[in-house]
Amino acid sequence: MKKVYLMLIFLVQVSVAFSQTHFTKGFIGSGFNQMNLVVVRAQIDGVGPLEAGDEIAVFDGNLCVGAVLLTKTLNPDDSLTFVAFAASSEEAGDQAGFRQGNKMYFRFWDSSAGIEYHNVIPIVTDNQGVVIPNSFEPNGTAYINASTANTTKTWTDLSTNSWDDPGSWDPEGIPEPFNDVIIPAGLSQYPNILAAGSAFCGNLQLEAGATIVIASLTSGTGSLIVSGDISGAGTMTARRFIPANGWHLVSSPLSGQTIAGFLSANSAIPTKDVTKRGMMDYSESADNWNDYFTNSSSGSIGLGKGYCVRRSTNGVVNFLGTIADGNVQSTLSKSNFGWNLIGNPFTSAIYVRQEVNGFLTVNEAKIDPSFLALYLWDPVADKYTIVNNSEGQSNLASGQGFFVKAASAGNVTFTQAMQVHQTDAPFKSAAIQWPSVVLNAKAAELTGSTKINFNEEMNLGLDPGYDAGIFRSGKGFDIYSKLVTDNGVDFMVQALPGKPGDSYIIPVGVDAVKGGEVVFSAQTTNLPAGYDVLIEDKLTNTVTNLKNGELYVANVAAETKGTGRFYLHVGSSVQTKISELTKEEIVVYTIGQTLYVKGNVSSDAQFLVYSIDGRLVNQVAAKSQNLNQINIAGYSPGIYFVNIQDEVKHKPVKFVVGK
Template identity: 30%
Template structure:
């Protein structure tokens, strides 16, 4: 055994990681270089003075993260640590900002630990050489100086990078006896909430070497609530609690606990409440509205009648204030009290000086109130203030209950009746407020309260009953007063005026007037401002002016009525004499120079004379008109009587020629007389002829009515308003070939066309008139002599005459937009249409207007031997009666816009129009049969499909000779009659040419070009014979060895360079792949071997086939579902991948 030892390391070896103290070896371990360090100059601290050796980490290598040191007995011997000194600094020797943690372990388990977080910031070398004392009996808030351990760990953080330790005071662990597990009881095991009891450790339980009994709750070693050395500890739990007690402190190791449970019974809440703190004797008996713990008992002092359950009998209780106490039942009873007041009712009696008042009495107030300060009230009709003052003049007569309600602690009410009597109603009235001296004497027509007396001032003679003697009164205004004689007399007055009568005399300058005279007015009116009137027939103004011309002849009584205070009337006779009747008429308002001479019918006064302007040959006495001797024009015939009152009348006569021929000598205006051969605009019976070969053709902007209009071949007429009259359009067909035509009028029928034209005859009764259908096996169905079908507006049809001549159609003029349905067909989507107007329409404008339902903006016309294609780059002005084809993209209505009409000086029937674009036309000719395809170069267009500028050939063309081009980019097999390309880099655009011809046929290629850039020439490339031919220098003739049907052999080059066989190169960019049918794809432009594969979008290979193409190869597809597929072509020229859509 030995006592505490302080190790100052002075006899230890420098740089050693062990030290020996009193024979016990301790080892030093660390995260960095901790060992015994021989510091110079007494910089250590042995507890009382400086020394030279410490344990430190001199030469540490980490910065800013702190350090750690472990000291442990080498044989796990237990010891107790009493204290030590530490010096802590940062890398510069300054006081650091850090924490120090000390952890003790025994047999590898933690026995205690604490952290010191301050005291290192400023190092004062003058105090303990800067060392800080760590006392384990107090540091960390607990005494750990006697706790057994075999290992101590000292750690810093933050800036505590350097650590030195000295004066390590320790002691060897002595023999130690652990305390008994105590037997514990409670003096009162069950208490009420708020009570307490003592926990008692049995005298038979000993602390041994422990210092105190430690009391915990929650668990043994759980929440420490206190310690005791006596074995007695007082607790006051508010809930049932188990307490755990064991001996601790000194050298002992805490062990198991003794336990005891204290049961806590809660005292019941005695709280209760009433809905008020005071009640009046007349209120319902109250009971508690709230009892926190029911089942207890209520009580109070004498005077308050209350039941044990708390119900108060207020009517039986004596007024006063009482304490009410409620006591709970149960093991922990408790009570509480509150005061309740019982109040007596107020005395509400009151009175007025009288029980009845009149409306004109002074306002009364109560003369007695037993309990002042309350409020008076009554029912509607009585105006009463809250203090009881009655406003009798504002109240409605009647009897009213007045209620007085006190405002005391216990308000009470009393009621008394008061009567308000109305004043007599003195109102009265006369039938008028003014009377004339000659009026009957008036009496009042209404007296509200009869029996009173009437009176007035001097000048008005009035009886007491109110009757006025107007004739005896002096004119003027008088107040008439009426006074009642009832219980409450009252008076009223009204003004009455007595007026003299007006002077109504008047006169006119004469007593008789004619209807042609100036309108007369009175020349004298005694009292102006009145009103004139007369009997029916005389038109007279209220001011007396007579409208003689509007009046019916006759004698009339005119009355003048003044409008003064007392109106009066006077009368006079006036006579109106009629003019002579000059009526006459002719049988018609217009005549032609070929009609019979008309005479007038005079229905008025005969014997007058006729006259008219020069040009109309008329007999002045009889009115007979010599129309053949008259000059055509418009005339007014005048007839004048010679009676007492002469009169005249007129009749308009138009003399017309019979026929009118349009000359257009001035302009296009229909209503300009200078445009007609006789300088007269056609009248309603006229027959109009519009010839051809003119410069100006008519445009009508207003409604026209004529007998007929005949239009010759090539003539045009634009009507912007309705036209009444039969229209006949004559179209010259110079051959007996088939022609596509239409009816440029409305209302024509096939029967009329058959009857009025020399149609060719065919087999089976067929005539030379065919209708086109896109859903029948045969495209054309021919009319027969029994056909009874109307010709729809805008429809086209085919005509073949038996002999060259004129096709004549008749009907009415189309003047507004025409809608014509087109449809998709089962065989094709082509529809035949025709110009419905008697004027020209532009094909490009028409196609653009209807682009949404057209497959492409293209029109196909038949020129008598072949189909000709027109689009935006080669438009045509469609002549009246011109038929043509379009291709539908959907079902819908085609619109022929009336605004698209125009006049042309040249007939364009089956003829094209000139254009200025660079272009060439490639021809192929077989004997007398010739076909062509056109190419245009236009700025802004592409090598892909340009709708309106690229157009297919007409697929219904049954000829076995065809030539066409196909697209350079994104070629999908469209066979183009017209292709439009960019107007640049001409030589780089190699155009695929398709040819359809039989074997052993002699074909001649030729070209016609215009407006091409200087030096550009057209070359035909033949990839089968590997040749170039300059078609600009001359024609090229071949003989086919086999049937030709498609592209791949021939290509067109437009080049300024001379091309020869050496320029022939194969290029994959000239190869195209497209779907040519739902079960077929076509590879065009390949002159080599290749491999074609078809894949689904999921990568499944569906087709794999080799081809040896000479320009065109068709690959059959298996039965594939609708969708998108990928086609891959591999060849020596390169590879192509393209998506196709199968529908």
């Protein structure tokens, strides 16, 4: 009979694969390197076998990687009754399938009762009935005999306070996704989920007086995913580590805490002007930050709402309350520009760009298509960064706040299926590596950048989820680009095809309230062979190749705004398509602890650095005939001059070393 099963796998799979209604697979299409699963028995304890209209799904953790709708009853007394379906494996890290070797978890959907069962215990065999490991194998086949069972685990205080201590549970063993969990009242100690810990359970009953603590360190934050229902009057504490003296966008993974209660529980949030605390939220209608909260501020901290917080010392912020039970909706306003500060409402990371369950996928229609991204504040770089389909992390940490730009007033939805364990998910974005050009600009101490990514599937016009409009810094200095096929929006990130032989002319915008010198530079990553990167200044009729560390210095007027002066030329043979370079005077500028001297000199040139009182501080021989660098680390703050000894006479040039 086993051979008959194998022969029928494909036929049965085709008849049912697109019909399931309760479970949603986490991949699109037929999947990748499928594993065939032949279910010969599926029984609900005390109820009977699954019937027509019921469903079976297989999960890798919290991700549904295969599901099937039954068209007949799985009669355990009839060996000809079975159902087959396929599970999809992950392809190139796309998080849309199982990972080889991970444990298989099954769930049932009883359609007539409207109940989802996660407490399913499978017996896994080969086609000869020999028990094999319960694990995913690409292109493999397994036979499944599954039934529900009493899988409840109860917390005890007989061992340590670690959730991951098997001896702290009755019966012994760490809970898995099929285990219901009870945390009773009246114990001497309660479970802590460590900063590197990943906790799972089915239903969670947290009795009044009981608690769970989720820890956080610099290395990461603990994670808890509850796949079933939540009951009981107990509360939890979720912690999130943040470094000192920087503003951080955060959101609470728990509900029920007041703003005043949060501030009381977090004394390291600093006080300003007697009553104001280092915490605020954002007003979409005013397109600005609201005033700082005080200890007497009214209102509660809502799930899915974002806040801006700082600490005076390195450490954690403490959220207290109850865990989200089901999906969470967060309100979007659109009375002004549509910028809304929201955040991850779960006690685990969430998918950002997973093809079915990702936040951007689920909420695509709710976000302005030119801004289909998450905007995170990076306190180290002192700027907003992008997370979308071409930029940043695949997952977003628990407790992370972020901005989105609403397409219209409404709601975004955080679904339970978005939840994923990743305890080291960064508390800010981190770039992924497409071929790219980052154009940097520096004006005094202010900096900005705009990025061009390359992928052959992109277009010259808008690619929603890959291009991202600018979220201005508010500091009076911004740099951005226009799409090659302009749609009227200024972009922080745009994506272009980047095919061999292509070349692009990209308008670059500069907004500079104060004006003055602007220093342009470029960073390139894995550019296609033969690509150059040049910046054209139409006002001065100059072109500079930025690809090999070259810099270009331009003077801009105060209140400069918009495009029309600067253009970025990227691609093949761009040198032959624009005017020849014109000679420039010697210019000097500092970036960090490096002095740059730009201008044509001979190979015998010497650079002499003098302090304002005429003392010779340094003498350096030229290493380049166009751009030279001098290390100024250790220079005292003040005014200096660099004098160039060369065949051609040059005037001494002043520069300033700041504090």
